[in-house]
Amino acid sequence: MNTPAPSRPDGTAPEPPLLDLGGLRVELKIGGLWRTVVQGVSLSLEAAQAVGIVGESGSGKSVTVRSIARLLPRGARVGGEVRFGGEPIWAMSRARLRRFRARDLGIVYQDPRAHVNEMHTIGDFLAEGIRDQPAGERRERSIAALQMTGIHDADRRLMQYPHQLSGGLLQRVMIAAAILPGPRLLLADEPTTALDVTTQSEVMAILGEQRHARRLAMVFITHDLDLAAAVTDTIAVMYAGTIVETGPSATMHERARHPYTAGLLAARPQPTRVASLYTIPGRPIAAYESGPGCVFASRCAYAQPRCLEARPTPRQLGDHLVSCHRAEELQGALHQALERA
Amino acid sequence: MPALLEVENLRKVYRAPGGKRGAHELVAVDLLSFQVQAGGSVAIVGESGSGKTTTARLIAGLESPTSGVIRVDGEARKPLPWPRGERAQLARQVQMVYQDPFTSLDPSQTIQACLDEVLRCHFTQDRKERGSRISELLGQCGLDDRHRHRRPRSLSGGERQRAAIARALAAGPQVLILDEAVSALDVSIQAQILNLLASLRDALGLTYVFISHDLGVVRQVSDECIVMHRGAAVESGVTENIFSAPRAAYTRQLLDAIPRPGWAPKRRAADPASL
Numbered sequence: 219m220n221t222p223a224p225s226r227p228d229g230t231a232p233e234p235p236l237l238d239l240g241g242l243r244v245e246l247k248i249g250g251l252w253r254t255v256v257q258g259v260s261l262s263l264e265a266a267q268a269v270g271i272v273g274e275s276g277s278g279k280s281v282t283v284r285s286i287a288r289l290l291p292r293g294a295r296v297g298g299e300v301r302f303g304g305e306p307i308w309a310m311s312r313a314r315l316r317r318f319r320a321r322d323l324g325i326v327y328q329d330p331r332a333h334v335n336e337m338h339t340i341g342d343f344l345a346e347g348i349r350d351q352p353a354g355e356r357r358e359r360s361i362a363a364l365q366m367t368g369i370h371d372a373d374r375r376l377m378q379y380p381h382q383l384s385g386g387l388l389q390r391v392m393i394a395a396a397i398l399p400g401p402r403l404l405l406a407d408e409p410t411t412a413l414d415v416t417t418q419s420e421v422m423a424i425l426g427e428q429r430h431a432r433r434l435a436m437v438f439i440t441h442d443l444d445l446a447a448a449v450t451d452t453i454a455v456m457y458a459g460t461i462v463e464t465g466p467s468a469t470m471h472e473r474a475r476h477p478y479t480a481g482l483l484a485a486r487p488q489p490t491r492v493a494s495l496y497t498i499p500g501r502p503i504a505a506y507e508s509g510p511g512c513v514f515a516s517r518c519a520y521a522q523p524r525c526l527e528a529r530p531t532p533r534q535l536g537d538h539l540v541s542c543h544r545a546e547e548l549q550g551a552l553h554q555a556l557e558r559a
Numbered sequence: 560m561p562a563l564l565e566v567e568n569l570r571k572v573y574r575a576p577g578g579k580r581g582a583h584e585l586v587a588v589d590l591l592s593f594q595v596q597a598g599g600s601v602a603i604v605g606e607s608g609s610g611k612t613t614t615a616r617l618i619a620g621l622e623s624p625t626s627g628v629i630r631v632d633g634e635a636r637k638p639l640p641w642p643r644g645e646r647a648q649l650a651r652q653v654q655m656v657y658q659d660p661f662t663s664l665d666p667s668q669t670i671q672a673c674l675d676e677v678l679r680c681h682f683t684q685d686r687k688e689r690g691s692r693i694s695e696l697l698g699q700c701g702l703d704d705r706h707r708h709r710r711p712r713s714l715s716g717g718e719r720q721r722a723a724i725a726r727a728l729a730a731g732p733q734v735l736i737l738d739e740a741v742s743a744l745d746v747s748i749q750a751q752i753l754n755l756l757a758s759l760r761d762a763l764g765l766t767y768v769f770i771s772h773d774l775g776v777v778r779q780v781s782d783e784c785i786v787m788h789r790g791a792a793v794e795s796g797v798t799e800n801i802f803s804a805p806r807a808a809y810t811r812q813l814l815d816a817i818p819r820p821g822w823a824p825k826r827r828a829a830d831p832a833s834l
Contacts (some may be wrong), residue, residue, distance in 0.1 A: 444819050447820065449824065489777075489778045498747040501748060
């Protein structure tokens with residue numbers, strides 16, 4: 219993440235990453251005023267990799283992902299780089315954008331019911347994504363896609379309407395629809411938040427199998443650090459429109475370097491033990507509410523005067539990228555806080 | 560000591576129209592029995608369709624059971640509709656806090672007006688007395704006089720849920736039912752509300768019935784818990800024991816599905832009916 223790919227031994231230029239965000243900034247008109255909701259977000263993703271964007275409400279995680287699909291409200295101001303295979307997404311022509319969305323991108327949303335037409339059958343819904351295929355093939359491929367997501371009686375499901383399916387089943391149909399055109403990048407915006415835990419486990423297992431089989435890259439948005447850690451390679455923790463920490467998913471629990479990441483981990487009620495929960499005072503803020511200093515300074519237990527004055531830039535610390543002035547000196551304290559939690 | 564809340568053989572059947580054979584029956588709660596001591600906290604855990612919210616609504620008196628008895632303080636809850644003269648007294652026994660304070664608070668009412676209405680209806684016509692009681696309630700719930708004249712829209716999610724808890728407390732309930740009351744909150748806010756609920760229980764001697772799908776939350780807030788699946792209790796007992804040594808296969812399945820360090824999502828054994 220974020221380190222330049224080494225040049226190849228034969229001296230040719232390295233291939234650009236599949237997805238590359240550089241200094242992304244998004245402003246939206248809120249209540250008649252232009253408000254910054256995402257600022258300075260940089261991350262890159264290679265084929266078959268998964269990155270988890272973890273944050274609370276208003277952290278800008280959904281806006282970040284929507285700017286990849288160019289699905290922001292009309293007139294949104296977007297700055298910085300958003301590239302797919304080196305190609306700037308925001309400079310694509312309408313025809314190119316349509317092709318990019320149809321072929322290269324699959325999207326799964328939190329609430330499947332808000333993203334299907336209740337008047338169309340599941341079969342029609344699935345066929346829509348591959349309407350350039352011959353009619354006979356559309357049906358076969360739809361059935362195959364449903365079966366891959368663990369839906370056994372696919373024939374019958376194709377004739378049914380969305381309201382006849384449970385939430386877990388409908389979300390699997392959405393996953394089938396997203397992977398059917400053979401995309402290279404999947405955007406998953408809280409795909410299991412509305413589902414029961416056992417269904418969540420199953421849907422994530424299916425998604426993992428499909429990603430693995432197709433070398434499909436994924437940007438996974440969630441508020442659940444534990445879930446993100448289990449299904450992604452890298453985690454980016456967002457707060458107030460910025461990424462405060464990026465690091466390998468597998469060790470985020472033990473090696474969180476940013477006070478916000480550590481706070482999130484310690485605030486989560488664990489099923490394994492009872493403890494008075496660590497609380498982060500105050501409430502999450504939006505990017506435009508942050509002052510000139512660190513975005514987290516107003517809630518941070520470790521904040522010093524300099525934290526309120528200057529915005530920290532991301533620094534490499536081991537295998538983590540951290541935006542905190544005091545990251546080095548706080549390692550011990552955060553480690554202890556996580557041990558206790 | 561008799562239990563404060565007793566639920567005995569509770570059953571709720573809904574008749575849904577449809578199907579060729581005419582109406583068909585849906586058993587939402589099937590012969591559920593449990594007790595909670597005064598000052599205790601019981602959690603009802605389950606996934607969607609388990610009957611946990613129906614149970615909450617039956618205890619709160621929002622629906623009538625098909626059969627079975629609910630007793631509060633030894634006295635059986637009356638079937639609906641409650642006689643006019645007894646409604647306030649029955650409502651005072653059990654109050655409920657819902658998942659989404661945005662829809663459970665009146666958007667056009669200030670927090671002060673919201674609390675004032677409950678106090679006027681249940682307790683006193685003396686305005687000054689109500690005013691000081693409102694301050695006390697706000698303080699107990701971590702709000703202050705600055706929030707009095709705000710409407711739900713201008714409050715944050717956590718503040719709205721604090722206001723909803725204050726409103727439930729205004730009626731002076733013996734039993735507080737919390738129906739997924741922290742599920743919609745951000746993690747950092749959820750921790751604040753959970754700690755608030757723990758301190759309110761200590762300070763006021765409240766009895767909680769906690770309805771939740773989140774086992775992490777249940778572990779923190781309950782002394783005993785009941786695991787429900789398709790309307791029936793599959794396991795019940797002391798929370799700590801159930802979490803450390805679950806006996807029912809379904810409880811184990813639930814616990815195994817919680818993401819945690821080292822966890823990997825799994826496909827479950829085929830069970831098409833539960834999808």
